[in-house]
Amino acid sequence: MHRYFIIYKPYLVLSQFTSQLGKQTLADYFNVPKNVYPVGRLDEDSEGMLILTNDVQLNHRLLDPSFAHERTYLVQVDGAITTQAIQQLQQGVEINVNGKLYKTKPCKASLLMHVPDVPPRNPPVRFRKAIPAPWIKITLTEGKNRQVRRMTAKVGFPTLRLIRESIEGITLGNLEPGKMIELPQKTIYKKLFHE
Known part of the structure; x- marks a missing residue:
């Protein structure tokens, strides 16, 4: 069964x-x-x-x-992510996958206007007063190794916390x-x- x-x-x-x-x-x-x-x-x-x-x-x-x-992720990023960075994510960016450059497929990406209702993490993400750590939502239709982290790093806003919300x-x-x-x-x- x-x-x-x-x-x-x-x-x-x-x-x-x-x-x-x-x-x-x-x-x-x-x-x-x-x-x-x-x-x-x-x-x-x-x-x-x-x-x-x-x-x-x-x-x-x-x-x-x-x-x-589709797989949807809630992603907390390091720094005040820009509209331009969100657009780059949506259009696809070049990331390194197993030593080769790979252009990610177009995806859905948006800045969340509020902190999502997620459980606290243990240990928590390091808090830095001077640097914002907003949340974005990304929906992919592919799953390369560490893809979301590589994508946000590529546009200049490294991932601090990553939660897969849905499939x-x-x-x-x-x-x-x-x-x-x-x-x-x-x-x-x-x-x-x-x-």
Whole structure:
């Protein structure tokens, strides 16, 4: 039977169940059947939504670039990000991926006018009185290694905090870091693939 879990991966936790050099893994927070694994990954220093499942077809459809599904991130950046920088993100920027220059696909990017209602991070982002740390929202249809961080750094506003908020129609909602919900297959397929 296929199982589907939506989790909020905490900061500084690896997107895997097997332990590695004393680092925290998903196994420290989530108790799921042995054959259930994360679809894709989030970097150790990123947080937010991961889908855990044993559905191989779902895994393929979410990871195959030809399906180009949307993933939305809340990103706190270092410095008062400019309209020009936001436009550059929207149009695509050149980033280094595995030693090669890659131009990111056009995406949705916007400056949030308020601080999003997100759980506090432990440890918190370093606060500097003189330097603003606004939040932006970015929606990508691709997922290169550390792409969001590379993109914001390229336009001059490095990422301080990165939270994946949603994948297509599935959102974190009020999930807290380290928490999980299970959803039925019908709901997952409807929200992800509009079936």
